[in-house]
Amino acid sequence: MIWLTWRQFRAQTWFAAAWTGLLCVVLVFFGFQIADLYNGSGAADCVTDCETVIGNFRQQIASGVIPGAVSLATAVMYLTPALIGAFWGAPLVARELEAGTHLLAWNQSVTRTRWLTTKLAFIGGTAVAVMAALSLAGQWFARYIDSVQMDRIQPVVFGSRGIVPVAYAIFALAVGVAAGVLIRRTVPAMAVTLTVYTTAIVVMPVWIRAHLLPLTTTVRPLDTENLYGLMLNTTTADIRVLGNEDVPGAWIVGNETVTPAGLRFAGPANLQYCDGGASGRCVDWLATLNLRQSLTYQPAEHFWPLQIVESGIFVGLAAVLAGICLYQVRRRLA
Amino acid sequence: MTAVLRADGLTKRYGRRVALAGCTLALPPGRVVGLVGPNGAGKTTLLQIAAGIQRPSSGAIEVLGGRPAARADQLARVGFVAQNTPTYAHLTVGAHLHLGRHMNPRWDTDVAAERVRRLRLDPQQKAGKLSAGQRAQLALTLAMAKRPDLLILDEPVASLDPLARREFLQSLMEFIADHRASVVLSSHLVSDLERVCDYLVILVASRVRVAGDVDELLSTHFRLTGPRQDAATLPAGVRIIEQSHTDRQSSFIVHTTEPPPDDAWSVEKLGLEDLVLAYMANDTASEEQR
Numbered sequence: 001m002i003w004l005t006w007r008q009f010r011a012q013t014w015f016a017a018a019w020t021g022l023l024c025v026v027l028v029f030f031g032f033q034i035a036d037l038y039n040g041s042g043a044a045d046c047v048t049d050c051e052t053v054i055g056n057f058r059q060q061i062a063s064g065v066i067p068g069a070v071s072l073a074t075a076v077m078y079l080t081p082a083l084i085g086a087f088w089g090a091p092l093v094a095r096e097l098e099a100g101t102h103l104l105a106w107n108q109s110v111t112r113t114r115w116l117t118t119k120l121a122f123i124g125g126t127a128v129a130v131m132a133a134l135s136l137a138g139q140w141f142a143r144y145i146d147s148v149q150m151d152r153i154q155p156v157v158f159g160s161r162g163i164v165p166v167a168y169a170i171f172a173l174a175v176g177v178a179a180g181v182l183i184r185r186t187v188p189a190m191a192v193t194l195t196v197y198t199t200a201i202v203v204m205p206v207w208i209r210a211h212l213l214p215l216t217t218t219v220r221p222l223d224t225e226n227l228y229g230l231m232l233n234t235t236t237a238d239i240r241v242l243g244n245e246d247v248p249g250a251w252i253v254g255n256e257t258v259t260p261a262g263l264r265f266a267g268p269a270n271l272q273y274c275d276g277g278a279s280g281r282c283v284d285w286l287a288t289l290n291l292r293q294s295l296t297y298q299p300a301e302h303f304w305p306l307q308i309v310e311s312g313i314f315v316g317l318a319a320v321l322a323g324i325c326l327y328q329v330r331r332r333l334a
Numbered sequence: 335m336t337a338v339l340r341a342d343g344l345t346k347r348y349g350r351r352v353a354l355a356g357c358t359l360a361l362p363p364g365r366v367v368g369l370v371g372p373n374g375a376g377k378t379t380l381l382q383i384a385a386g387i388q389r390p391s392s393g394a395i396e397v398l399g400g401r402p403a404a405r406a407d408q409l410a411r412v413g414f415v416a417q418n419t420p421t422y423a424h425l426t427v428g429a430h431l432h433l434g435r436h437m438n439p440r441w442d443t444d445v446a447a448e449r450v451r452r453l454r455l456d457p458q459q460k461a462g463k464l465s466a467g468q469r470a471q472l473a474l475t476l477a478m479a480k481r482p483d484l485l486i487l488d489e490p491v492a493s494l495d496p497l498a499r500r501e502f503l504q505s506l507m508e509f510i511a512d513h514r515a516s517v518v519l520s521s522h523l524v525s526d527l528e529r530v531c532d533y534l535v536i537l538v539a540s541r542v543r544v545a546g547d548v549d550e551l552l553s554t555h556f557r558l559t560g561p562r563q564d565a566a567t568l569p570a571g572v573r574i575i576e577q578s579h580t581d582r583q584s585s586f587i588v589h590t591t592e593p594p595p596d597d598a599w600s601v602e603k604l605g606l607e608d609l610v611l612a613y614m615a616n617d618t619a620s621e622e623q624r
Contacts, residue, residue, distance in 0.1 A: 003436040007429060008422075099423065103416035104473070106387055108437035109409045109480065331389060 001110045001118045009119075012088060013126060020130045023076055024137040030069040031141035037061060038144040054148050061145055070145065073138045077160035080134060081172040082197050084127045089176015090189035092119060093329065097184045116329050120322055124173055131169040135162065150249040153303045155205035158251075162304070167311035167318075172197045174318035174325075181328045204310065210253045212309045215296050218247075222257055222291040224283050232282070234275060237268035241286060243293035249300025256294045265291055336399060338363045338484050338516040339384055343393035346379050353379040355540045356393065361518065361533065366510060368531030368548075369520035370610055376540040377520040378417055381488045384518070385414035398483055410440050413482030413515075417489045419473035423462030427455045430472060431479075438480045446479035449505070467498025471505065478509050485509070487519035491526055503530055524607040534606070536613045543613045548606065555609050558586045558599040569594055576612040587612040 006013075038044060041057040061067070093116070096102040106112055139146075139161060146152045152161050159165065175196045179189035222243050229242035241257045257265045274282035298306065337360040344357040354376040361367050369377050382388045383395055386403020395401075400408045421430060427450060435441045450457060453471050455464070461472060470490055477485055487506070491499040507530055510517055521527050527534070535545040544551065555575070558568075562584050565574055572594065576587040587608070593601055604612070 001437060004433050007425065007433070100416065100418060100420035101422055103382075103387060103414070104420050104422070104476070106403070107385055107409065107412070107414040107416075107477070108434070109406050109439055110437050111403070111406055111409065114406075 001114055002122070004105070005119050005122045009088075009123060009126070012123075016126055016130050019080075020133050023134060026069075027073055027134075027137040027141040030066070030073075031137075031143075034061065034066065034141070034144050037066075043144075043148070057144075057148060070142070073141055074156060074160045076134060077131075077138055077165045078168075078201065080131060081127075081165065081169040082194055084130070084169050085172030085176035085193040085197050086190040088123050088127065089173040089178075090180045090193050091186045092123065092177050092180055093325070094180030094184055094186040094189045097180075098186060112329050113326060116326055120177065120325075124170060127169045127173050128166055131166040135160075135165045138165075150300065153249060153251040153298060153300060153306070155209070155251075158209070158303075158306070159201060159205065162307040163311045164307050164314075167314040168197075168201060170318045171200065171314040174321035175200075177325050178321040181325045200314075204313075209306065209310060210251070210298060212313075213298065213302050213305055215253065216250075216299050217254075217294060217296045219258070219292050219294045222286075222293040224287040224291075227283065228255070230279060230282070232269055232274055234271065237271055237274075239265075239267040239269035239274065241265060241291065243295070245295065247295060247297055247299070249303075250297040252295060252297045254294070254296030258292050258294050260290045260292065265289075336363070337361055337396075338398055339518065340396045341380075341393065342395075344380070344383065344390050344395050345392045346376070346383065346388065347391045352540055354383070354390070357537075357540075357542050359535065359542055359545055361516070361535075361545075363516050364514065365516060365533040366531045367516070367518040367533040367535060368524075368527030369518060369535045369537060370524055370527055371520075371522065371537035372614055373522055375537045377522075377537055378488055379540075380537065381414075381486050381518065381520055382416075385412060385416075385486050387414070387416075406439075410438060410480060411483045413477035413480050413485040415470075415473045415477045415485075415487045415490050418493060419466075419470040419490065421461040421464075421469055421472055423460065425461055426457060427459050427461060427464070427472060428457035430461060430476060431457070434476045434479055440481045442479045442481050445481070446475055449475045449478070453505075465498070467494050467501065470494060470498070470502055474502065474505060478513075481513065481515075483515055485515050485517045487517070489520055489522070491521065492523075499526065506530060524610045528606050534610075536610055538614055551609060552603065552606065554591055555587065555589050555604045555612075556593060557602040557604055557608070558588060558594065559602070560584060560599045576615060 037060045038057055041053055041060065043050070043053045043057050046053045093102070096105060105115060146161075151157050159168070172193065176189065176193040179192040179196070180186065183189045183192065222241070226244040226246070227241060228244050229240070231240040233239070242255055243257060245252045245255055259265050269282070270285050273285040339359065339361040341357050341359040344354055345352070346354040357376075357380060369380065371377050379388065383390050384397050384402055386409065398408070398411050402412070403409055425433070431446050431450065434446065435443060453468070455468060455472060461469060464472065474490065491502050494502060503526065506517070506519075509515070519527070519530070532548050533546070534548050534551060536543045560583070562579060562582055565577060565586070568574070568586065568588070571590055571592060573589040574586055575589060578585050587604065
């Protein structure tokens with residue numbers, strides 16, 4: 001069974017090796033460039049005025065080819081699982097059913113359970129290897145950027161770091177196989193796979209991820225010197241004030257300004273000071289109100305716990321889908 | 335002797351369509367069983383259930399004493415050549431033999447190599463480039479080299495030209511002679527089965543109409559022809575399969591163990607083809623017992 005799996009999957013394995021190898025080379029190449037910039041900027045061994053030094057490094061990585069390389073690295077992490085699901089998962093059973101070759105395969109002296117588990121294990125293993133290599137390369141490529149930006153817990157970056165990309169690949173593969181088994185046609189199964197995968201990786205950060213672990217809420221005096229935003233309606237005197245979201249490495253999901261009594265602050269603004277002109281007087285007025293800022297966030301140290309929980313969810317879903325595939329192949333398909 | 339295939343009330347439904355209705359059968363071992371019936375009669379369904387590809391909706395089936403495809407050793411004992419003889423188009427002939435060797439513990443390398451040599455199949459050639467006849471031979475080779483105790487073939491020659499058809503059946507007969515395996519093969523053409531089968535199952539409209547030894551079937555079915563008369567005049571113990579009447583003449587195809595005296599009737603033995611056609615043409619009259 002391993003022989004047939006290998007023989008049928010040989011071309012894909014070579015392609016995977018080429019794809020992974022090429023991307024790793026590109027990532028390592030740019031990783032060295034970024035390392036040179038980082039070391040050249042003096043951020044590595046700065047003792048004084050580190051803010052400026054790091055600021056310079058930030059400027060350097062925001063120009064030239066580096067932003068393109070960063071986008072590429074992120075896109076690859078999200079795109080590769082989609083390709084694995086659509087091109088490895090969906091045809092795995094569907095193409096056999098279309099060509100009728102399942103009738104040949106299922107009459108060899110190998111039970112269908114073993115036929116499918118061997119294929120899933122082999123291709124799943126390859127998918128894990130590909131994504132692990134890409135994720136490691138991506139992590140290495142972005143290590144200095146991550147260390148100054150401290151944004152790896154932010155939605156888009158989070159899904160392209162650590163073990164989550166590997167879990168996405170396992171999930172996408174399982175979606176593909178299940179779609180192929182249930183729809184029995186390769187091309188529609190590919191379309192369904194891409195749709196389900198895209199939906200899943202959008203729904204997760206938008207609605208679910210923030211609540212996978214308890215959020216931290218801090219209430220502190222509003223720092224009116226460093227406001228993040230101030231919106232004023234000079235007619236109704238409605239005012240919205242957003243404090244600075246300066247929790248290092250955290251993923252801020254809620255930022256509210258509240259009155260000393262604990263109510264949400266919405267004005268009314270004193271139009272004597274806040275008249276839509278220079279905001280300095282308005283800010284001075286705000287400072288007299290003793291406003292407080294309530295921040296809700298996933299702290300930086302939740303990065304790995306969140307990675308583990310999210311990966312667990314996607315691997316769990318993949319296991320359920322694999323179970324459905326096995327059941328269908330053993331009992332229902334003909 | 336235990337049956338190679340025993341079915342009891344075997345039924346298969348696809349949604350509301352019934353493909354096989356209460357099929358009860360016991361096929362004796364060591365025979366070449368022909369399964370014949372019109373297209374859509376349920377032949378493929380029955381054979382795929384026997385090979386373990388499909389599961390029955392209800393009823394029981396036992397093949398070589400076990401549940402079809404339940405375990406690897408059960409699979410090893412049953413060879414199956416599916417309709418249209420599917421092969422992996424992008425794999426070479428040689429790769430197919432590899433596949434067979436790696437996936438079948440009882441695989442006979444010599445049988446496979448010898449057949450490929452004699453059929454002049456190029457091991458380097460992709461199966462997708464083979465002719466229909468060659469592809470069928472390749473599929474048959476895979477099934478034979480497993481050294482099955484039961485070989486099931488679903489319409490193996492349906493898509494072949496007459497020459498390829500003859501060569502295929504020739505191969506099959508050689509295998510049967512050499513290996514003493516039981517064989518079940520289906521066809522909607524009696525002429526294909528006539529030369530190789532010694533046992534016949536007729537499947538019409540998802541039901542088994544007749545199952546029996548070919549010689550026995552031929553010695554118990556007759557065509558009676560005589561002056562126009564009613565079916566009631568036939569002797570007791572005679573079962574009418576088919577009847578036709580003209581103004582002056584009546585003709586009956588009947589099943590009986592005692593051939594009727596030929597003073598009142600002109601009694602003719604039936605060929606296998608006429609016998610099968612009679613059952614296929616008339617699937618209600620045979621219910622009447624006389």
